[in-house]
Amino acid sequence: MNYEVFETKERILADNERAAREISEMLREKGAFFINLMASPGAGKTTTLERLIELLKDKFRIGVMEADADGETDAARVEAAGARAIQLHTGGLCHMDADMTKRGLERLGTDGLDLIFLENVGNLVCPAEFDTGADLKLMILSVPEGDDKPLKYPLMFTVSDALIVNKLDTLPVFDFDMEALCERVSKLNPDMPVFPVSAKTGEGFEALAAYVERRAGK
Amino acid sequence: MNYEVFETKERILADNERAAREISEMLREKGAFFINLMASPGAGKTTTLERLIELLKDKFRIGVMEADADGETDAARVEAAGARAIQLHTGGLCHMDADMTKRGLERLGTDGLDLIFLENVGNLVCPAEFDTGADLKLMILSVPEGDDKPLKYPLMFTVSDALIVNKLDTLPVFDFDMEALCERVSKLNPDMPVFPVSAKTGEGFEALAAYVERRAGK
Secondary structure (H helix, E strand, O other): OEEEEOOOOOOOOHHHHHHHHHHHHHHHHHOOEEEEEEEOOOOOHHHHHHHHHHHHOOOOOEEEEEEEOOOOOHHHHHHHHOOEEEEEEOOOOOOOOHHHHHHHHHHHOOOOOOEEEEEOOOOOOHHHHOOOOOOEEEEEEEHHHOOOHHHHOHHHHHHOOEEEEEOHHHHHHOOOOHHHHHHHHHHHOOOOOEEEOOOOOOOOHHHHHHHHHHHOOO | OEEEEOOOOOOOOHHHHHHHHHHHHHHHHHOOEEEEEEEOOOOOHHHHHHHHHHHHOOOOOEEEEEEEOOOOOHHHHHHHHOOEEEEEEOOOOOOOOHHHHHHHHHHHOOOOOOEEEEEOOOOOOHHHHOOOOOOEEEEEEEHHHOOOHHHHOHHHHHHOOEEEEEOHHHHHHOOOOHHHHHHHHHHHOOOOOEEEOOOOOOOOHHHHHHHHHHHOOO
């Protein structure tokens, strides 16, 4: 077997970092805690948000930016769950960068909010590279995607602060080794807490909501 | 609910298109048929390839380029199934472009091959934008990802020639409406054939292999 590595230059991310810092400072002044939620397509980002909003809406005034390459159904769902919500289209782009996040926040309106979620574009690669100024980066891996994903998408597991393992209710039908996953994760990110949940049944969400609450400082 | 669309300019893809045409001409001269396989992370690209190689290896001399942001296990798997294989790393990039594909083909060596697969980086967004000079674009959607994906990632469903719906064995545990999926797909790509399969059990692979065989002209 041949083996070839294409090393490509890191894109210049300086402009993005500057915009991300501006977002971070702006939101700190306003007292709003900002969470960037990232995952593959279909991992359950919106359903996870619906569950978290239900559990947290009495303690936080919550805003959500739903970013998608296209489509317009997710914002309505989280709005129904009790959050202020807007839908963002990236026009086919594979991630949200800090500049687009800033424009999204302006459109959402941050006044009166103390917890803001960005549901990033479904993608395990690009969103990991672009800081959006979030205070906390959450990622979801769903059981059907497989326990080998840290080996293939290491950056996402490295930059995220916590890992949500969703679709726990489907464990019986997949060859998914939770122990192997946790071992792979801890090699990349030793301090990363793992929250196994089922957004379908609600299992595991109390621990996850408590973690978010603690991190958001309430 | 507010609603905002970020229209961003299409990236200049002219250089990529030129390189893609060169690949296409080069492989036509050599008599090799080239397939670009795209899907989300964990949709079952490698297992699908293993199944196809088993069914096609007596009729075709098969080569596979396994592209990943990182990791090195997939090439060994398809090699064991009976293909010439190399592993490509994109250095964190979210897709293979035509230039990287060209370098991969040079490294793989196309002499003596008549069917070549590129397993693209797991991603439903970026690979759709970059032509790799392939004669046929196959995409996989897996049942756990959900039947709504054509609404959110329309470009991938538009540019692909055929849709493989994998993990059919998990239908009983997911709210997945195959009819709704097919309806959404046909709005984007009316001529797109859909192949429901289970790479785990092998179900549906004879029809898929026959399609590949027919398209590859044998």
